[in-house]
Structures are given as structure tokens and as C-alpha cells.
Amino acid sequence: MYAPSELEKLVTVQSLRKKKANGEKFITVALYDAPMAAMAQKSGVETLLVGDSLGMTVLGYDSTVPVTMEQMIYHVEAVARGNKKSLIMGDMPFMTYATTEQALTNATRIMQAGAHMVKMEGGAWLADTVRILSDRGIPVCAHLGLTPQSVHKLGGYRVQGRDEEHAKQILEDALLLDEAGADLVVLECVPADLAKRITKSVSMPTIGIGAGRDCDAQVLVINDILGLTEQPPKFSKNFLVEAEDIPGALRKYAEDVKEGVFPGEEHIFQ
Ligand code: KIV
Numbered sequence: 274m275y276a277p278s279e280l281e282k283l284v285t286v287q288s289l290r291k292k293k294a295n296g297e298k299f300i301t302v303a304l305y306d307a308p309m310a311a312m313a314q315k316s317g318v319e320t321l322l323v324g325d326s327l328g329m330t331v332l333g334y335d336s337t338v339p340v341t342m343e344q345m346i347y348h349v350e351a352v353a354r355g356n357k358k359s360l361i362m363g364d365m366p367f368m369t370y371a372t373t374e375q376a377l378t379n380a381t382r383i384m385q386a387g388a389h390m391v392k393m394e395g396g397a398w399l400a401d402t403v404r405i406l407s408d409r410g411i412p413v414c415a416h417l418g419l420t421p422q423s424v425h426k427l428g429g430y431r432v433q434g435r436d437e438e439h440a441k442q443i444l445e446d447a448l449l450l451d452e453a454g455a456d457l458v459v460l461e462c463v464p465a466d467l468a469k470r471i472t473k474s475v476s477m478p479t480i481g482i483g484a485g486r487d488c489d490a491q492v493l494v495i496n497d498i499l500g501l502t503e504q505p506p507k508f509s510k511n512f513l514v515e516a517e518d519i520p521g522a523l524r525k526y527a528e529d530v531k532e533g534v535f536p537g538e539e540h541i542f543q
């Protein structure tokens with residue numbers, strides 16, 4: 274049985290790579306405030322993502338597009354105050370990294386708010402930016418597959434990479450970003466086989482959401498874990514129904530991922 278108290282030191286990019294090398298899964302939760310951050314890191318959640326999903330889960334927008342730097346900074350600061358040892362990733366909002374100069378300025382602000390890493394959505398076009406941030410000491414989490422900031426270009430929240438040509442492109446993007454120095458990559462809503470191929474091909478750990486169970490880690494949004502979402506996505510699960518309280522739900526999520534129980538067949542896309 275996994276014991277949360279084992280998570281004693283600050284989680285780092287290096288400790289996450291070591292877990293990948295040892296075949297040990299880790300857990301990410303997208304959350305937005307100090308008390309949830311405190312409970313998550315005490316419940317064995319290694320990485321906390323202050324996701325721009327907060328636009329939809331907390332602020333009531335119908336996409337992540339309206340989210341601003343000021344909103345992200347406010348929530349990264351809150352999560353940092355609640356956290357002691359987990360690694361905090363801060364999302365870069367829509368169009369705040371369209372150029373390398375913008376990325377450098379805005380990633381600096383997210384890091385200074387308390388994040389240990391920034392996350393950006395995009396493929397090959399982001400490789401130069403990833404290299405420049407990484408060379409200057411800013412760890413980067415890439416995000417491929419369903420990239421919600423591009424929802425209007427994608428035509429909806431749909432599974433990506435189902436045909437071989439698109440799958441090949443996502444795999445090539447992952448390889449390029451890995452080579453450019455990305456430290457992690459989120460794979461969102463891609464077929465399980467594609468996520469498995471990417472996970473085997475790249476040196477950086479992969480974090481899946483709707484991407485099967487072969488990724489190095491899983492991420493879920495706190496609202497989905499706690500059953501707060503009116504129409505929960507297929508890939509999510511309400512862990513509060515099997516637990517007594519919020520820390521219990523977070524521990525159950527962490528245990529189920531580490532034991533290979535979550536995601537189940539019903540949460541996976543083929
Ligand atoms: O913004 C977010 O919470 C995310 C996760 C769903 C991966 O990007």
C-alpha cells in the first residue's frame with residue numbers, strides 16, 4: 274500500500290524523471306487554492322497544476338480563452354501558500370507565449386508567483402521557446418493532444434490523434450519538445466495506444482488525462498475528483514463517493530493510479 278508520508282522531500286524535475294526510470298507512477302491534481310493544495314500534498318499528490326481550467330471550474334467562463342495573467346498569478350500564489358513539498362506547475366494563459374519574448378516575460382511572472390514550472394499548450398512551433406526557457410532555468414511542461422486554448426480552432430473538445438497521420442504528428446511534436454528540453458508533457462484526450470507510444474519514445478515523463486493508463490502519471494481536475502462537475506468528462510471519476518472526506522478522496526485517487534486501477538476501461542479512448 275502506498276504511504277503518503279513517503280513523500281517527505283520537495284518533489285523535483287529530477288525525482289519525477291527517476292520515477293519514470295523506475296516505472297513508478299506519480300499523481301497530479303489541477304487545483305486552485307491554498308487549502309486544496311495543503312490537502313493534496315499531504316495525501317500523496319506529487320505535482321499540483323494551477324491550470325487555466327480555473328476559467329471554467331471557478332470563474333464561470335465557457336472556455337479557458339478569457340483567463341488572464343493576473344488571474345493565474347493570484348491562484349498560483351494561493352496554491353504556493355498552501356504547499357510545502359509538491360511541485361507546482363503554473364499554466365501560461367491563452368496568447369501569453371505567442372512569441373518567445375512574451376513567453377520569457379510571462380513565465381518569469383508565473384515562476385515569481387511561486388510556481389516551479391510553467392505549462393504551455395502546443396507542438397513543434399513551441400520548441401524554440403521551450404529551449405530558450407529551459408536554457409534560462411525555467412522548467413517547462415508541454416501539453417499535446419486536446420489543447421483547450423485552441424478549442425475554437427479544433428471545433429470542440431474532441432479526442433485528438435485518432436487517425437494515423439495525426440497520431441504521427443503528435444508523436445513527432447512530443448519528440449521535438451523532449452529534445453528541446455521540456456521536462457514533462459501532458460497528453461490530453463488521445464487514444465491509449467498513442468499515449469503509450471509517446472511515453473515509451475520520450476525521456477520526459479508523460480502525464481495523461483483521457484490518455485489511457487500507460488502514461489507515467491495521471492492528472493485530474495479537483496472539481497471532477499470531488500463530484501462538483503455537472504457533466505463530468507468520460508475520463509474523470511468522482512472519488513469522493515468512495516471516501517469519507519476530501520483527503521480520503523485524494524488518497525483513493527493516488528492509490529488507484531499507483532495500483533493501475535484508475536483509469537479503468539470506461540475512462541479510456543481507443
Ligand atoms: O488547465 C488544466 O487544468 C489542464 C489539465 C486539464 C491538464 O490543463
